[in-house]
Amino acid sequence: MKIYSGENIRNVALVGHGHAGKTTLASAMLYTAGAIPRLGRVDDGSATTDYDDEEIARKMSISVGAAVVEWGKAGVTTKINILDTPGFNMFVHEAKMVLPVVDAAIVVVDGVAGVEVVTQRVWNYCEEYKTPRLIVVNRMDRDRANAERVLESLINAFGRNVIPIELPIGSEKSLSGVVDLVRMKAYTYELGGNGKGKETEIPANMRAQVQESHEQLVELVAEGDDKLMEEFFEKGTIPEEDLIPALHNAIREDKLFPVIFSSGLGNVGADRVMDFIIDYTPAPSEHEWVQGEAPTSGNGDVPKRHESDTEPVSLYVFKTVSDAFSGRISYFKVFSGVVKNEAAMQNFRTGTLEKLSHISTMQGKTAVPVTELHAGDIGAVAKLKDTLTGDTMGDKSAPIQYPRVKLPEPAITFAIEPKSRADEDKLGPGIHKLMEEDAMLRFFRDPQTKEFLIAGTGQQHIEVTVAKLKKRYHTEVVLKAPKVPYRETIRGKADVQGRHKKQTGGHGQYGDCKIKMEPLPRGGDFEFVNDIFGGAIPKNFIPPVEKGIRDAAARGYLAGFPVVDFRVTLYDGSYHDVDSNDLSFQMAGRIAFKKAMEVAKPTLLEPVMAVEITAPDEFAGSIMGDLNSRRGRIQGMDNKAGNTIVKAEVPMAEMLTYGVDLTSMTQGRASFNMEMHHYDAVPGQLQEKIIEKAKAERGEVKEEEE
Numbered sequence: 001m002k003i004y005s006g007e008n009i010r011n012v013a014l015v016g017h018g019h020a021g022k023t024t025l026a027s028a029m030l031y032t033a034g035a036i037p038r039l040g041r042v043d044d045g046s047a048t049t050d051y052d053d054e055e056i057a058r059k060m061s062i063s064v065g066a067a068v069v070e071w072g073k074a075g076v077t078t079k080i081n082i083l084d085t086p087g088f089n090m091f092v093h094e095a096k097m098v099l100p101v102v103d104a105a106i107v108v109v110d111g112v113a114g115v116e117v118v119t120q121r122v123w124n125y126c127e128e129y130k131t132p133r134l135i136v137v138n139r140m141d142r143d144r145a146n147a148e149r150v151l152e153s154l155i156n157a158f159g160r161n162v163i164p165i166e167l168p169i170g171s172e173k174s175l176s177g178v179v180d181l182v183r184m185k186a187y188t189y190e191l192g193g194n195g196k197g198k199e200t201e202i203p204a205n206m207r208a209q210v211q212e213s214h215e216q217l218v219e220l221v222a223e224g225d226d227k228l229m230e231e232f233f234e235k236g237t238i239p240e241e242d243l244i245p246a247l248h249n250a251i252r253e254d255k256l257f258p259v260i261f262s263s264g265l266g267n268v269g270a271d272r273v274m275d276f277i278i279d280y281t282p283a284p285s286e287h288e289w290v291q292g293e294a295p296t297s298g299n300g301d302v303p304k305r306h307e308s309d310t311e312p313v314s315l316y317v318f319k320t321v322s323d324a325f326s327g328r329i330s331y332f333k334v335f336s337g338v339v340k341n342e343a344a345m346q347n348f349r350t351g352t353l354e355k356l357s358h359i360s361t362m363q364g365k366t367a368v369p370v371t372e373l374h375a376g377d378i379g380a381v382a383k384l385k386d387t388l389t390g391d392t393m394g395d396k397s398a399p400i401q402y403p404r405v406k407l408p409e410p411a412i413t414f415a416i417e418p419k420s421r422a423d424e425d426k427l428g429p430g431i432h433k434l435m436e437e438d439a440m441l442r443f444f445r446d447p448q449t450k451e452f453l454i455a456g457t458g459q460q461h462i463e464v465t466v467a468k469l470k471k472r473y474h475t476e477v478v479l480k481a482p483k484v485p486y487r488e489t490i491r492g493k494a495d496v497q498g499r500h501k502k503q504t505g506g507h508g509q510y511g512d513c514k515i516k517m518e519p520l521p522r523g524g525d526f527e528f529v530n531d532i533f534g535g536a537i538p539k540n541f542i543p544p545v546e547k548g549i550r551d552a553a554a555r556g557y558l559a560g561f562p563v564v565d566f567r568v569t570l571y572d573g574s575y576h577d578v579d580s581n582d583l584s585f586q587m588a589g590r591i592a593f594k595k596a597m598e599v600a601k602p603t604l605l606e607p608v609m610a611v612e613i614t615a616p617d618e619f620a621g622s623i624m625g626d627l628n629s630r631r632g633r634i635q636g637m638d639n640k641a642g643n644t645i646v647k648a649e650v651p652m653a654e655m656l657t658y659g660v661d662l663t664s665m666t667q668g669r670a671s672f673n674m675e676m677h678h679y680d681a682v683p684g685q686l687q688e689k690i691i692e693k694a695k696a697e698r699g700e701v702k703e704e705e706e
């Protein structure tokens, strides 16, 4: 592969709703540019960017795939790095994770469905990152594909700055090409052909419409620019050589969002997508600078870099793959300087010096070796020692950390059990490898039940993880019902004495404490107040009392869940010169805690989730009704472009299978986001049931005698 520098590089992310055809469009670009010998298909597992076993099995993208084309235009070859992102709602955070490294997002929309739930979601991500957008209305060859209707849904959702710069010629099975509204030329294709458009005359029956659309475009572009406006008024039009740079600037500044049309599978218009990327999306060298996350030196200045070869070298790792054979592969963006093969660089998080042996450009799963990568380019390297996604590396003398992408907390938790002893040994290491490549995966042990827990974005996410564990690490597991992390607390007060006394030949044991217990507000956790005067308990025995209480609280009172949000005040006690020791006072603390719980009106708390559901308006009623039956509290409703957005707070216990239920209720046309919000008391009539169930589950773990 040739070496490219800033002005001849473009980095784009294909983003959008699941099934819009992003992966297929990537294949069409690769095939048309001659990077692959035939157009790879998602349906037979041959698409370049969906190469993982799970992606092939499920016929959908699960993580970001990288590909590259070298596309010649007007005698100059440009390297376009394409990052193909998943559109399924449980994996769409992958799209957010690459926005900081691309110069533009190609928002792919289905020619039949128009704007869908995830289209809106990725659009919001782009707003957050101020990512320039080019909209591709794809699958225009499908039955019922309709350019006009889709344009309307786009303008409805994203405003009147959405403007077509192409119109399709024909539609459905008779889709035969596109008209370029900037250059006023037509390009025709053979459906399923080599993808190279043939320049022809604009069809006579389209001329009036094309002229009108051209004028609308010119007017909108001129609107943002006084000089162009004058020119437009004088001449009634703007010449191509002024229009293209003006459009380029408006797109870079997020003032305009141009729309073009294609069929990835039919290979119509993919060449135009590449032309438009080169003409209209900014080159890395055009960005003013890239800012670091926080100061790295004592003077408090936040470091920043131009995306230029002459700056100190720095790169940002945006993706990690744990390959069972080649080990860890780190995908990175060079934000400044030139990265040479074999270079040594410092990881600014760990301080480790890493050697970048064999840098490459990724073509799907294939690493294409390169000798160097310049500022603005994207590449990959294998076998870094301890560099993870989100890390920044570079020249030791010029530290910087680029901002990491913020993601929500996982929404669903399962208990995970190894099938055999051998599986048990492999489980931890296997999952930890998977966590390196999957930012939304969590793995931990329940301190109460000692069970292994696995958390992720939803049921399918966890299922994919289980399948990867089996395939890559030959580890088999059983998933069990997700656990709700209940807590216990008190509603009343107590004033009790805890005395531990034992006389068994030789040294005895003696500890005695008096405590008051009272509730704290939610989130208050635990407070211990020492109110001992005059040495009723010697100083060194006070921490043991606290420890005894903490230990007992962690093991719960009602049903074995940790007790939280309470204050204990130790105010009196007594001791024995010979028999008192740490252990005796710990025991006294435990006894006092139990006695206090008996009278302080213990109760259960449950986690409540903040949920945001987006669905076509027609489902609003059934979604609200369903949330009511789940003890949900509606916090608000909003309407946007034919979608209803419902915000609610719902107990976690009622949401364990929500992803599956919502999918069947709406035929997969809704999406939701869920985050832990707060703890709230469990209604009285439910408490008994939960306590009984928890006790039954813990049956074999008998409390040790005290």
Ligand SMILES: Nc1nc2c(ncn2[C@@H]2O[C@H](COP(=O)(O)OP(=O)(O)OP(=O)(O)O)[C@@H](O)[C@H]2O)c(=O)[nH]1
Pocket (backbone or CB within 6 Å): 016, 017, 018, 019, 020, 021, 022, 023, 024, 025, 041, 042, 043, 059, 060, 061, 062, 085, 086, 087, 088, 138, 139, 140, 141, 142, 262, 263, 264, 265, 266
């Ligand atoms: N008719 C038609 N079908 C297409 C076109 N592009 C893709 N498809 C089909 O639509 C389905 C989804 O295509 P993908 O390329 O996997 O869509 P995607 O946007 O990558 O989907 P996710 O990875 O799940 O987000 C596949 O069955 C494709 O063969 C197209 O232009 N026309």
Ligand SMILES: [Mg+2]
Pocket (backbone or CB within 6 Å): 022, 023, 024, 050, 060, 061, 084, 085, 086, 087
């Ligand atoms: Mg895909």
